[in-house]
Amino acid sequence: MTQTEFVENDNVPDVVVDDETEADDLGLYETAPSSLPYFGADFDVAGLVRRLDDNDILVPRFDPDESDDLTIEGFQRQRVWTTPRMEKFIESLLLGWPVPSIFLVVEPDGRYLVLDGQQRLTTLQSFYSGSHPDGRPFVLRDVSEHLHGATFETLSKESKRRLNNTFIQAVVIEPAGDEGRDAVYRLFGRLNSGGVSLTAQEIRVALYRGPLVDFIRELNHNSSWRLLFGAAHKKLKDHELVLRAVAMADVISQTAGEWDNEDMWLNAYKPPMAQFLNNFLESHGDLADFDRNALSSAFSTSCKLLVDANGRDGLKFAGRLNAAHIDAVLGTLIFAHQNGMKVTKDRVKETIATLRSDDAYIDWVSRSTSHRDSVYGRLRTAHSALLG
Template identity: 25%
Template sequence: METLKYNLSILQDKAKERTVKTQSIEYDIETLIKKLDRNIIKLDPEYQRRHRWDNKTSSKLIESLILNIPIPTVYISQDIDVDSETEDDEFRYSVIDGQQRLTAIKNFLKNLYPLEGLETLSELNGCFYKDLPPFLTRRLEERSIKCLRIDSTLDAQVKLDIFERLNSGSVKLEAQELRNAVYGGRFNNLLKDLSKNINFRKLLQINNETPKDNNKVKKMEDVEITLRFFALTNNRYAQFKKSKDRGFSNFLDDTMSEFNNLDVQALNALKVDFENTMEYIVLNYGGEIFSKYKTEEDNEDEFHGAKSKLLLQSKFNIAVFDAFAIGIHDALQEGVDIRDKKRALLDLFFDKEFYNSVSGSYLDTNKLKYRIEATKKVLGCRGVLL
């Protein structure tokens, strides 16, 4: 009985401590956009995913707003007391749930996309915000959005918990989107910064003029590939041991956790290392070096016999990235001259075992280690296990 009372006391304290205090508030769209523009509300806190709605989905939301169809409540956290004096560029609130909706509204009002795919108001298809008749712009600007403001006393972890609970029934978070939420920190910020590197985007076949249109960017796959680079270079790939309970995703999680503890000087060194490697690869191997090829026999004639040739399968393959990016980086770290090794790397695709290592279940431990080791051997690295 004493134990029960003790447990009830603990439960009571926890319930009191973790109870979320909220306040309902409504903003008309015009006011809401002004708050976003003035940095009063932060639209993309660290735990949020990148904007993933296409124009058609965004247009449906705008149509719903014009027709006064109810939309879900936006959740915002109060980060700074509304009555306190702060600098002009300091956020008072951050969006916990509703980022996709608010971004769609803001982008339309900024004339960044035309309406498309509308059925009820099909006459508006092709129209930008500036093209709408005055009565519709007034209706849109005066439409109110219901917001639920969460008390400022909550710590960051509680906000993350709320974010995960609110998003549990929506579009599934990709692996790196979840890491972005859970492992926020300086290394996480560095990964997002490096994923925008011009040379890196060129190698990933991401158009530097329109990166937001690329699915790798929308789903933060570019950030995850940046993380893979740090997780596997400097012989770290040898640490990966797949088990029943822990796979490669867990290995990347561990890397996030470990590298978030690095100091500023160490992170700056990682930044320079990554940027120099990507620049070297583009200059010496071209922008399509992470392509995947398969072999096909070329029937010449009865005197010369058949000869195999390489056929392009894709201009970017993540397993090929593992092999070539890590191999090239580690060779450069050892001071090996690898400027004329492009042909040798492409010839690896004639090796059936190497081709298999970049195909199928490419996260298999043996496949991962084989493709990196095979690449390092071709490049002339020391300490190769093969």
């Protein structure tokens, strides 16, 4: 199977327009208070391992598709450390050498979420347990001669005590205000800029984990959706497209019938798209605002209708999967089925053909796709074509 292609063309940069004011006559500038208060802390190694074992420190993981037995580590999708690197890290601690600090985020329930330092912490946990995650004994081999063959259990009491009492520095972040979570989201991308590139959705599944993220994962297993999308995507693009469709269905539910009400549109969707999706997960993460069964049924029915109308190509635009086209068409169909509106296979087939030749619609799904005018234009056009 060829690799799925995605189209997300939004070449217009996000612009924040503010009144320009001088701090004083000298032209000094004043920065805003930080939305990410933080402090330094020293954690003893034994305490870190204990907190990991008690689930008081969270190392988020996300399995995008259990049926394919794929395991993707969310939030820190860096290359997993090799065994020699893990052993060198433990050796450094046993030798009393300094090691890099870790970044932790205080969660609402008081637990810590690992922002940076996953491999260091999981290596410690494995060494203390005596085995690697795959069951192999954790024995030091690629280390100094006097430590060769050592395990945690075979360390002397003095060596264990020194290791237990060794401190690792941490930067502990306490998100503040409504923008705190988004600031953490953006900070994570900067901290990991030197590692394997992360997608926005990979960060979301950890930072906004909860019932809605789990629900999106369940929808992603739908057989009709899998036909439309193809094989599970290792960087979670399929999850993001499901999220976008669900979010757009909610936008339509707030605005349908009031397409010319500008104030309503301003409240329903605020660009850019990435921020909008973050806010959607933040606001609806507990699924309390949705009928889970009704939404699941609407998604399943919509995907099946698209397959019945155009087969595996039911959501393709210009021969490729186009994120903006998908959120408009699938979002409209989900909205329709949530509200008991009947849409026939023939109507879907006819609508798709019409949209593919509509110059204005082509522009809305091809350029500046996260701008409000583009979102408004494609949703209104898809809604009109499908539901009349």
